Amino acid sequence: MKNIFVYCELTEEHRIADVSLELLSKGKKLADKLNVDLEAVVLGVQLDNAFEQLRSFGVSTIHYADDKQLFPYKTLTHAKLVQALFEKEQPEIVLFGATSVGRDLAPRIASALRCGLTADCTNLVIGNHVDERKNQNYENLLYQIRPAFGGNIIATIINPETRPQMATVREGVMKLEPQAVKNNPVKKKIDVSLLKPMDEVVKILHRHIEPPKVNLKAAQIMVAGGYGMGSKENFQILYELADLLGAEVGGTRAAVDAGFCGHERQIGQTGVTVRPKLYIACGISGAVQHRAGMDQSSKIISINTSIHAPINAIADYVVVGDVMKVIPKMMQSYKKQIK
């Protein structure tokens, strides 16, 4: 009772997805703060690797079902089992990855349990709340913090009355922090006899899944382009610079929307969060949703024609100028100096 649950998503390779491990890391801290246990939910097949991974995150109990109806993920089978589990276990807090699985499942569960759900949180904190109108104190609520609307605002969302308090979080937002010591969580099997033929009406006929293409999170140096790059052709120069520096290329949502680069490269609140040693922001204004995904970089360079771009405020180096002039010069200068 009153514990924190993390819905652990399985990858194609039957491992627990990074985003779920990140949530377990955060969940453990929240659980320690509340003095409750951290529990994991895993549904799928071939769970041995997953069980082994879970030993490193301070989980007290793993609720699992190993059944071929549960892999690959399908909405109705997972929703039914997870809902039944939560009705029985009455969690205080539940966290999901903001992925195509988590964003499919979490709202369905929230609706069934009539509880609140906050999407794409960038931080989760335990805190109190006083409702002055009702003259009521609430202790130890989950503050679900996310940039809201329009870019200049950070909202703290709470669910004072309903349980569980549910949130989704994007990959990379929370830090992956395994525990120093492994433990042996209790394993509790979930009863799959609940599943009925009607939970199988949506049939997966074919899947084409590729190995992960880009791993922005692992890059030490990130070259990121924004709408100010002007075109897909101009964006090419970022790949050249990245090759030279051993970097990865990322983009803003405006750049992705304009077709300058693929969606998998989007950095920010609704993309990936990165913490490289160096972040080179090229033609990026620095909206809060973008900064949310990169402001923890150790060093930031901004290249922007406008001296007033908000990104300049958090940059260590500001180059005021046209990216198409500045980047070739940077490459030239670099080649010259490393000789």
Added chain:
Amino acid sequence: MKMKIVVLAKQVPDTRNVGKDAMKEDGTVNRGVLPAIFNPDDLNALELALTIKDKLKDVEITVITMGPTRAADIIREAIYRGADKGYLLTDRKFAGSDTLATSYALSKAVEKIKPDLVVCGLQAIDGDTAQVGPQIAEKLRLPQVTYVEKLESVDNKQMLLTRRLERGVETVSVPFPALITVHSSAAPCRPKHAKRMLKYKHAHTTTELQEQHRDYTDMFKEKPYLHIEEWNTEAVGADEKHLGLGGSPTKVKEIESVVLVQKESKRFTEKDQDIDQLMKELLETRVIG
């Protein structure tokens, strides 16, 4: 039998043009000060519904939008692009609804039509939650298929759909009735049809005409297709306690403007010496190299 499709489309503030004055004290959005547009994903959703109509012919597409009076624009626009009709779900009691309360109100409206298929956008750009579609599906006990990129085939019993996932695609079959949410990578919506624009440009809700002090009774009697019907809480049989701020489990505790803490930064121009200096410093401090 005629197939009935409901498309749920939302009028959203154009978040590309947001100023600082856009938030109200209580943390909700002051939609009044922003240009309002058809939520982009909902145009993809409409196109998918129109494609089904192209294929099966005997299909009626109804657009439902929940919002203030001016959201009737969405219904007109959808009709110009090929939808058959629309309803505006509007009531002060909806104000301040979170996704749970919104999905409750919309599910009540959808229930009145009893469609074979509900088509939503994946997400609305004002909140980016992608929650309303699955929540409506749950409330109506419908199977859901989210992240739909392509309609592969459809007959009167079922559809084959391709979904766009992080690392690839997945093709699924789903029988009717069902709810789907359509990804922005799906086919873009066909343009407004000139003839339909002429025919429907005077389509209005009663409230709109009242606000313009126009007499509508005769017009609606003569040309009933010009009447965009408004539904309120009672019309859809919704229970007030599940609506608005009171029916929303999530509350905004606090809104904070982001104050940028200005870092001590070094400035450079695009001159050769400046760039050399920058690269030199990066190399010396081992940030690169």
